[in-house]
Amino acid sequence: xxxxxxxxxxxxxxxxxxxxxxxxxxxxxxxxxxxxxxxxxxxxxxxxxxxxxxxxxxxxxxxxxxxxxxxxxxxxxxxxxxxxxxxxxxxxxxxxxxxxxxxxxxxxxxxxxxxxxxxxxxxxxxxxxxxxxxxxxxxxxxxxxxxxxxxxxxxxxxxxxxxxxxxxxxxxxxxxxxxxxxxxxxxxxxxxxxxxxxxxxxxxxxxxxxxxxxxxxxxxxxxxxxxxxxxxxxxxxxxxxxxxxxxxxxxxxxxxxxxxxxxxxxxxxxxxxxxxxxxxxxxxxxxxxxxxxxxxxxxxxxxxxxx
Amino acid sequence: xxxxxxxxxxxxxxxxxxxxxxxxxxxxxxxxxxxxxxxxxxxxxxxxxxxxxxxxxxxxxxxxxxxxxxxxxxxxxxxxxxxxxxxxxxxxxxxxxxxxxxxxxxxxxxxxxxxxxxxxxxxxxxxxxxxxxxxxxxxxxxxxxxxxxxxxxxxxxxxxxxxxxxxxxxxxxxxxxxxxxxxxxxxxxxxxxxxxxxxxxxxxxxxxxxxxxxxxxxxxxxxxxxxxxxxxxxxxxxxxxxxxxxxxxxxxxxxxxxxxxxxxx
Amino acid sequence: xxxxxxxxxxxxxxxxxxxxxxxxxxxxxxxxxxxxxxxxxxxxxxxxxxxxxxxxxxxxxxxxxxxxxxxxxxxxxxxxxxxxxxxxxxxxxxxxxxxxxxxxxxxxxxxxxxxxxxxxxxxxxxxxxxxxxxxxxxxxxxxxxxxxxxxxxxxxxxxxxxxxxxxxxxxxxxxxxxxxxxxxxxxxxxxxxxxxxxxxxxxxxxxxxxxxxxxxxxxxxxxxxxxxxxxxxxxxxxxxxxxxxxxxxxxxxxxxxxxxxxxxxxxxxxxxxxxxxxxxxxxxxxxxxxxxxxxxxxxxxxxxxxxxxxxxxxxxxxxxxxxxxxxxxxxxxxxxxxxxxxxxxxxxxxxxxxxxxxxxxxxxxxxxxx
Numbered sequence: 001x002x003x004x005x006x007x008x009x010x011x012x013x014x015x016x017x018x019x020x021x022x023x024x025x026x027x028x029x030x031x032x033x034x035x036x037x038x039x040x041x042x043x044x045x046x047x048x049x050x051x052x053x054x055x056x057x058x059x060x061x062x063x064x065x066x067x068x069x070x071x072x073x074x075x076x077x078x079x080x081x082x083x084x085x086x087x088x089x090x091x092x093x094x095x096x097x098x099x100x101x102x103x104x105x106x107x108x109x110x111x112x113x114x115x116x117x118x119x120x121x122x123x124x125x126x127x128x129x130x131x132x133x134x135x136x137x138x139x140x141x142x143x144x145x146x147x148x149x150x151x152x153x154x155x156x157x158x159x160x161x162x163x164x165x166x167x168x169x170x171x172x173x174x175x176x177x178x179x180x181x182x183x184x185x186x187x188x189x190x191x192x193x194x195x196x197x198x199x200x201x202x203x204x205x206x207x208x209x210x211x212x213x214x215x216x217x218x219x220x221x222x223x224x225x226x227x228x229x230x231x232x233x234x235x236x237x238x239x240x241x242x243x244x245x246x247x248x249x250x251x252x253x254x255x256x257x258x259x260x261x262x263x264x265x266x267x268x269x270x271x272x273x274x275x276x277x278x279x280x281x282x283x284x285x286x287x288x289x290x291x292x293x294x295x296x297x298x299x300x301x302x303x304x305x306x307x
Numbered sequence: 308x309x310x311x312x313x314x315x316x317x318x319x320x321x322x323x324x325x326x327x328x329x330x331x332x333x334x335x336x337x338x339x340x341x342x343x344x345x346x347x348x349x350x351x352x353x354x355x356x357x358x359x360x361x362x363x364x365x366x367x368x369x370x371x372x373x374x375x376x377x378x379x380x381x382x383x384x385x386x387x388x389x390x391x392x393x394x395x396x397x398x399x400x401x402x403x404x405x406x407x408x409x410x411x412x413x414x415x416x417x418x419x420x421x422x423x424x425x426x427x428x429x430x431x432x433x434x435x436x437x438x439x440x441x442x443x444x445x446x447x448x449x450x451x452x453x454x455x456x457x458x459x460x461x462x463x464x465x466x467x468x469x470x471x472x473x474x475x476x477x478x479x480x481x482x483x484x485x486x487x488x489x490x491x492x493x494x495x496x497x498x499x500x501x502x503x504x505x506x507x508x509x510x511x512x513x514x515x516x517x518x519x520x521x522x523x524x525x526x527x528x529x530x531x532x533x534x535x536x537x538x539x540x541x542x543x544x545x546x547x548x549x550x551x552x553x554x555x556x557x558x559x560x561x562x563x564x565x566x567x568x569x570x571x572x
Numbered sequence: 573x574x575x576x577x578x579x580x581x582x583x584x585x586x587x588x589x590x591x592x593x594x595x596x597x598x599x600x601x602x603x604x605x606x607x608x609x610x611x612x613x614x615x616x617x618x619x620x621x622x623x624x625x626x627x628x629x630x631x632x633x634x635x636x637x638x639x640x641x642x643x644x645x646x647x648x649x650x651x652x653x654x655x656x657x658x659x660x661x662x663x664x665x666x667x668x669x670x671x672x673x674x675x676x677x678x679x680x681x682x683x684x685x686x687x688x689x690x691x692x693x694x695x696x697x698x699x700x701x702x703x704x705x706x707x708x709x710x711x712x713x714x715x716x717x718x719x720x721x722x723x724x725x726x727x728x729x730x731x732x733x734x735x736x737x738x739x740x741x742x743x744x745x746x747x748x749x750x751x752x753x754x755x756x757x758x759x760x761x762x763x764x765x766x767x768x769x770x771x772x773x774x775x776x777x778x779x780x781x782x783x784x785x786x787x788x789x790x791x792x793x794x795x796x797x798x799x800x801x802x803x804x805x806x807x808x809x810x811x812x813x814x815x816x817x818x819x820x821x822x823x824x825x826x827x828x829x830x831x832x833x834x835x836x837x838x839x840x841x842x843x844x845x846x847x848x849x850x851x852x853x854x855x856x857x858x859x860x861x862x863x864x865x866x867x868x869x870x871x872x873x874x875x876x877x878x879x880x881x882x883x884x885x886x887x888x889x890x891x892x893x894x895x896x897x898x899x900x901x902x903x904x905x906x907x908x909x910x911x912x913x914x915x916x917x918x919x920x921x922x923x924x925x926x927x928x929x930x931x932x933x934x935x936x937x938x939x940x941x942x
Contacts, residue, residue: 469670469672471668471670471672472672472674474637474639474659474668474672475666475668475672475674476674476685476689477638477639477658477659477660478637478638478639478659478660478662478664478665478666478734478743479660479665479666479685479686479689479733479734479737480660480661480663480686480689480690480737481660481685481686481689482660482689483660485689486660489685490674493674493676493677494674494675494676496676
């Protein structure tokens with residue numbers, strides 16, 4: 001009993017003396033908190049779970065990538081993988097597909113968002129909602145749909161053979177990188193449109209009216225007024241799409257094309273089809289490095305843009 | 308606003324429709340039509356049938372649907388708890404701690420899903436924790452993947468929350484725990500439900516990591532769709548895809564109803 | 573009626589009343605927003621913290637509530653040092669500008685919130701909620717949600733919520749600024765009535781509006797640039813301001829630069845004027861403060877002649893601006909039959925005892941002259 005009394009007396013004596021030292025608070029951290037548990041302790045449980053479920057496995061992948069099947073630690077798996085034709089092809093294919101898709105998405109998304117926002121038409125709201133719904137569907141549905149339209153026994157080829165009597169239709173691009181490109185542009189364009197529509201809704205339409213009353217035509221207004229405002233949203237949306245394209249798997253898997261191999265596809269085939277885990281891990285590490293690097297860039301860009 | 312002449316407007320809209328309809332509306336319609344067709348190798352599908360749907364909602368397919376639902380619901384609940392907790396804890400931290408937590412919990416978005424699958428496979432295929440071959444490895448991977456999105460939406464909502472409410476509550480004598488339970492969480496409820504919807508939709512359509520991990524007795528719907536198309540049964544695949552989309556939309560609609568009821572302003 | 577129920581309960585449980593600041597300093601990253609504040613609010617007193625935005629008045633209130641932690645100094649509630657206590661252990665009632673009514677709770681649950689947080693016995697809660705709501709005339713709205721109430725009604729509920737816990741100290745942070753002018757004067761009368769019904773509660777009232785401060789406060793503390801400039805009853809501040817800042821922020825004032833000529837005599841623009849000089853030494857520069865409504869038209873003591881630069885008709889009065897050797901002199905005159913025209917010569921005067929001599933250079937940076 002006397003112990004607790006002493007303790008509280010000490011606490012009382014110490015409390016005011018301790019206050020002057022706590023000066024350097026930013027405005028955000030100014031509220032006084034009880035001393036019982038520091039706030040970082042509350043962050044520990046979720047971080048621990050994440051570490052166990054995600055960070056530790058990720059570390060194992062890196063470890064596995066420098067551990068060849070024969071044992072020991074070496075960079076041989078890297079040398080082997082970098083030397084292989086398949087990997088180099090996959091790397092080039094992945095990068096150009098991602099860049100191409102991103103450019104396509106940016107152009108298409110900008111044009112479509114421009115019309116929805118600034119040339120309003122009845123049903124425009126419904127289109128915007130449709131875009132939102134579109135985002136909640138998995139990517140491979142697009143490839144599935146394209147199979148019906150342009151597949152070897154699909155609509156387009158069927159129409160061609162019916163009309164011309166030829167044994168085979170002319171559309172075979174679906175199993176080439178062009179098919180993947182088309183599918184990726186289709187699927188990822190809404191990811192550019194959404195931030196753009198949000199940015200456009202912030203734009204004061206008075207600016208457009210003033211610009212047009214000063215004699216600026218639509219093209220000049222888009223270049224001088226709208227584009228500068230949309231630039232942050234375009235940059236943020238574009239870099240997000242670039243990362244997602246680099247990581248895309250479902251679209252490529254569904255085309256069933258043997259000659260389109262991207263990095264995620266290579267990880268899958270090395271690990272599941274060939275059971276070559278060290279090689280799979282090497283490809284995975286390369287893929288992580290590219291994606292995480294770009295994603296970091298995206299975060300910086302979007303923070304600058306205030307998104 | 309931008310185009311003033313009538314002709315100009317119609318021309319713009321025509322271009323819009325020419326781009327929008329074939330790219331976005333047609334694919335979904337094609338899948339819907341194909342799911343009802345017996346054959347389609349011309350301009351139009353032939354022979355309407357609902358046969359595929361009776362197949363798609365029974366046996367293996369029904370099993371796949373329930374597998375997907377159980378996985379998505381479990382992963383969403385886990386992700387919401389984990390991501391929500393982390394987002395709330397991050398909000399109480401100083402700048403550097405907040406940045407660190409942001410980086411950690413958003414990392415799964417940047418890492419390719421296939422690699423997440425591979426990592427989980429590598430880590431949990433050996434003792435002490437042997438999850439490979441069980442449904443839990445799929446659920447674990449889905450949870451990791453959607454936690455990042457739960458974290459992002461909850462922390463955005465926490466940032467928008469007016470600190471006046473917490474301060475008013477503390478001023479009235481509420482302890483931090485009471486402020487959390489009686490004020491912050493109820494005010495965050497709309498955002499939490501929409502985050503749940505997002506997680507659910509993502510998990511329902513997840514294919515990349517699942518392909519790396521699924522055991523034979525735990526085949527989610529996307530894997531089933533792939534299996535169908537891979538063996539050439541495109542029409543069955545289409546019917547399954549329609550089932551997947553419909554289920555996702557129904558759940559999202561239900562969630563948005565809850566959200567409307569939970570929002571007070 | 574209900575006021576008795578809300579007053580602190582008899583016996584040892586009375587909520588601490590009265591606030592004392594002892595050298596309270598608050599800084600954000602080296603930027604001092606409140607500089608060594610010493611101020612005492614007596615039990616049962618209404619103290620208005622009056623000042624322009626950025627003067628530190630809200631920071632002072634938040635230091636009492638516990639939302640900012642002073643870098644130095646102490647805050648006492650009812651004689652107890654609460655500097656290190658978190659907000660929820662201080663037992664104060666607080667009403668903020670935006671009211672911050674919990675949107676997810678009904679009116680009665682908003683009011684009950686503090687009671688539950690203070691672990692009031694369950695059986696007592698409904699009765700005390702009703703009492704608090706009756707006190708502000710909102711009992712009929714107990715089952716509404718805040719979004720279904722008007723701004724004035726939300727304000728009343730916010731006050732009821734703060735009072736339900738029977739605090740000894742009530743903090744009001746610009747409580748009327750979100751209301752329109754008509755509602756504001758009604759709420760002002762309401763607050764005055766509330767205070768009469770709760771004579772033991774100390775109220776700290778932060779505002780930038782001098783009318784609110786003059787109407788409601790027992791004493792006013794005038795703040796500017798993070799510092800307490802002046803403190804006194806409304807009458808004292810109005811009749812005997814101590815700084816140029818107070819003179820111009822509380823009411824209107826003519827501030828004339830003068831030089832002390834001798835006992836009871838000053839020189840303004842080379843003219844001799846009679847004014848109380850108190851202890852000011854001859855030769856010192858000072859500012860003479862004269863309220864416009866105490867300036868008369870025509871010849872008299874301390875007559876000054878200049879030319880009219882502006883005439884404003886204000887219903888019951890005319891405000892005449894005159895230029896006297898490059899200095900502006902304002903007079904609020906009972907409505908004139910024939911107001912002077914701009915450019916007319918005019919003679920104005922004031923009694924020596926209506927003037928107050930202020931130290932020069934105490935105007936403050938905020939430029940508060942209305």
